[in-house]
Amino acid sequence: MFSDFLGMLALNVAPDSAATASNACFTWTRTLAPGATGNDVTQLQIRVSGWVDTGETLDVDGIYGPATAAAVRRFKAGYGLQNTTGTAGPETFALIYSLQDDDCTPAHFSYAEFTGGCGQTGFSGGAVPAATVRQNLLLVMWQLEALRHKLGDRPIVVTSGFRSVSCNRQVGGAPDSLHLYGRAADLGLSSRPTQCQLWRTARTCGFKELLGPGYPGHDDHVHVGNRETQFWRAPSC
Template sequence: MLRRTVRLFAALVMILSGTFAGTVLAAGTAHADGCYTWTRTLSQGSSGADVTQLQIRLGGYAGYGAVLATDGSFGPATEAAVKRFQSAYGLTADGVAGSNTFNKLYALQDDDCTPIHFSYAELNDCNSDWSGGAVGAATAKANALRTMWKLEAVRHALGDQPITVTSGFRSYACNSAVGGASNSRHLYGDAADLGAGPHSLCTLARQARSHGFRGILGPGYPGHDDHTHVDHRDSQYWSAPTCGI
């Protein structure tokens, strides 16, 4: 918590110092971030690994029923996601990712690239090396990172109150031990089960529809009355009958 507070304070000081000194900061170069530093302004037509990094962090701003591709190509969908992110955090919503947008992202991520309110440990209560699932360990971990950034967007949309993750990645052995479905998305690292807390399970299920999740299962769906499940399956399937979904 102290490290996160220091990072947030440092980002604020950086922004204010540039403002009061009349300094125009180059896009993405306000500071060297511990996770990733953007070095240029990104807008429609941009392409490359830096666009992919941006898309990973903006996956939760795809819009209702949409999923933002992480293909390294800055097209209309990425521009729309940038605008939604900017609006959500009180920035000028111009769809251009420059220093203000990057500084906000720096403030929202830890040095391991996870969003500040979620961690790899929360998304993996099975084993620490992410092995034994339906995909390779690196892919499972990368999928979990995308999930966390989407959950960060859900959290912010719901007033920045905590969201409890009760289950994330599972190896086949872990999945079998908890009675998971043989084709569970947990085996891919791209699923999370959310428990009730400040928000009801139905509130979480309804909000998830606007934040890049193709799979949403909640109260009223068999075996899901005590949690809301979200994932990145290949095609959309939402079912939470108790919640009107």
């Protein structure tokens, strides 16, 4: 599953024993291990949400349980860290800081990529408040960052992110589309990986909704999203 991991990152930081580094977006002030709870656990879960096993989804609930520990282990191994325990300390946080911008988005994705289409300039007019859309998109972006890295750090192009109700209607989206909530993204043909590479690898990134080639209306993109129950379809893959 992790044979395609490239771009390993060497970090000259202390072992995962106590949190010391800081960051403009969010600063962890303690080492996190199974049993920990709180907003700092939630922030960690968002950033490792794409490092699950095939078909799994990490609950972003602020509770550091076995699934979070497993995701942390995969995250650290995926970037070549020597300490691959399920504990998150300064080495883990330094890696996260190196991967994110000051608004908490991962370095290779931005909110601006998810506002395009229908003349939209923000996140209003959807099924939930704009602040909720932004939070939902942050999770999607970190899952996409994991997908990008697992594919050898090859660029991924987002062709559709958030849609207002009117925009969704204009493009013929489903009335209950995850795009209305900021919980989905469409990945275009100009992405460096092939559609089937995107779809197959996305199965290890925590997405419950995956649609690709061969599924009606999806021969020109791969759709990834976060829903309650699993729905994967790509007959041509």
